[in-house]
Amino acid sequence: xxxxxxxxxxxxxxxxxxxxxxxxxxxxxxxxxxxxxxxxxxxxxxxxxxxxxxxxxxxxxxxxxxxxxxxxxxxxxxxxxxxxxxxxxxxxxxxxxxxxxxxxxxxxxxxxxxxxxxxxxxxxxxxxxxxxxxxxxxxxxxxxxxxxxxxxxxxxxxxxxxxxxxxxxxxxxxxxxxxxxxxxxxxxxxxxxxxxxxxxxxxxxxxxxxxxxxxxxxxxxxxxxxxxxxxxxxxxxxxxxxxxxxxxxxxxxxxxxxxxxxxxxxxxxxxxxxxxxxxxxxxxxxxxxxxxxxxxxxxxxxxxxxxxxxxxxxxxxxxxxxxxxxxxxxxxxxxxxxxxxxxxxxxxxxxxxxxxxxxxxxxxxxxxxxxxxxxxxxxxxxxxxxxxxxxxxxxxxxxxxxxxxxxxxxxxxxxxxxxxxxxxxxxxxxxx
Numbered sequence: 001x002x003x004x005x006x007x008x009x010x011x012x013x014x015x016x017x018x019x020x021x022x023x024x025x026x027x028x029x030x031x032x033x034x035x036x037x038x039x040x041x042x043x044x045x046x047x048x049x050x051x052x053x054x055x056x057x058x059x060x061x062x063x064x065x066x067x068x069x070x071x072x073x074x075x076x077x078x079x080x081x082x083x084x085x086x087x088x089x090x091x092x093x094x095x096x097x098x099x100x101x102x103x104x105x106x107x108x109x110x111x112x113x114x115x116x117x118x119x120x121x122x123x124x125x126x127x128x129x130x131x132x133x134x135x136x137x138x139x140x141x142x143x144x145x146x147x148x149x150x151x152x153x154x155x156x157x158x159x160x161x162x163x164x165x166x167x168x169x170x171x172x173x174x175x176x177x178x179x180x181x182x183x184x185x186x187x188x189x190x191x192x193x194x195x196x197x198x199x200x201x202x203x204x205x206x207x208x209x210x211x212x213x214x215x216x217x218x219x220x221x222x223x224x225x226x227x228x229x230x231x232x233x234x235x236x237x238x239x240x241x242x243x244x245x246x247x248x249x250x251x252x253x254x255x256x257x258x259x260x261x262x263x264x265x266x267x268x269x270x271x272x273x274x275x276x277x278x279x280x281x282x283x284x285x286x287x288x289x290x291x292x293x294x295x296x297x298x299x300x301x302x303x304x305x306x307x308x309x310x311x312x313x314x315x316x317x318x319x320x321x322x323x324x325x326x327x328x329x330x331x332x333x334x335x336x337x338x339x340x341x342x343x344x345x346x347x348x349x350x351x352x353x354x355x356x357x358x359x360x361x362x363x364x365x366x367x368x369x370x371x372x373x374x375x376x377x378x379x380x381x382x383x384x385x386x387x388x389x390x391x392x393x394x395x396x397x398x399x400x401x402x403x404x405x406x407x408x409x410x411x412x413x414x415x416x417x418x419x420x421x422x423x424x425x426x427x428x429x430x431x432x
Contacts, residue, residue: 045165059102061199064096071084081198083197084199088202090201092157097148100112101145106142107168110130118302121270122161123269128180135178139170160202161310166196200310211239214315215237216236216319226323233283233286234283239302241303246297247296248297261295264277300314330355330412330413332406334351336423342396343426357409357410358409360406361387363405368398403422404419
């Protein structure tokens with residue numbers, strides 16, 4: 001009698017193949033439920049040839065409880081795109097199995113993307129979760145690919161999009177070809193026949209179910225922003241997933257003619273030609289160079305399901321912000337998030353000075369004690385990234401008690417505040 005030894009991967013491949021064949025015979029393609037052929041609000045896709053080519057397509061996608069088996073070629077015309085009804089829910093920090101297969105009769109490569117931060121694109125770090133490895137001509141026919149996908153701990157809760165694209169032989173226009181790359185999530189890759197499938201999935205954790213309402217803290221009657229002094233606009237929007245900040249225009253008088261404000265901006269792929277100064281931070285920090293009036297705009301978005309459709313909710317608000325020249329010298333004030341630390345610990349200092357300071361200088365007194373006995377000691381405490389920024393970090397390398405001092409200045413003068421014994425650095429590690 002002949003002994004047959006199968007590797008775990010071969011056994012798993014065999015079982016999956018049997019499952020797929022069984023489902024084909026008994027379920028009769030119950031999975032192919034297309035709800036849209038329009039990828040909006042996500043980027044459009046296309047294929048080099050129509051009709052998924054000669055049986056080149058995405059045939060099977062299984063992710064957690066989402067199951068789309070033996071779907072075949074669903075759109076016989078370009079762009080060969082389908083949004084399916086199948087969906088699933090996943091939890092940040094958890095790991096799930098993803099199984100994909102191209103045509104069962106062709107050697108197709110697969111690329112998979114998930115918009116973890118729900119900013120309506122697939123271009124962020126971590127969004128590109130899988131690409132079938134191998135150069136052109138090296139892929140197996142009808143291969144089933146299985147991998148583990150861990151949902152990022154910081155994935156944004158709510159409805160988002162998963163994209164799966166198939167391509168003949170990993171060809172991409174010329175030998176030696178190669179796997180999918182992140183930018184191939186959109187448009188027409190340099191490829192032969194392909195198909196694109198999208199799925200709405202839910203990241204658990206309480207995502208929004210209604211459109212956002214934009215808002216930020218500033219009242220022109222009571223709040224004053226000072227020239228050349230960084231100002232932080234606090235975002236108070238409700239149900240917002242993403243924030244986009246811009247300074248639209250400037251005028252020397254509130255009712256005067258406003259001219260476009262010049263700044264470096266980042267354009268957003270979901271709104272071609274529309275650009276913003278800050279597209280990543282919830283709150284907006286900005287320094288205004290001239291006295292006068294500025295139109296500051298905040299646009300917020302989210303995404304949620306209405307029936308089976310993924311809808312983009314958005315709202316915006318624009319406020320006129322008055323920027324003035326300080327009439328008096330600043331008044332120094334600050335605080336720290338920690339006052340007692342251990343050797344090599346770090347702590348943060350925050351400037352609370354009034355009347356528009358434009359320059360800062362931090363120091364400790366004494367500047368150096370040299371009492372630390374740990375390995376690596378012998379250096380003074382250091383400011384990061386430097387002692388002349390508004391809110392620096394201190395790296396504790398020198399043990400002892402220190403006064404912490406801050407001098408702030410503007411064009412009207414300067415002021416200094418020293419807090420006696422405000423910092424203690426112990427000769428020990430990891431102090432809370």
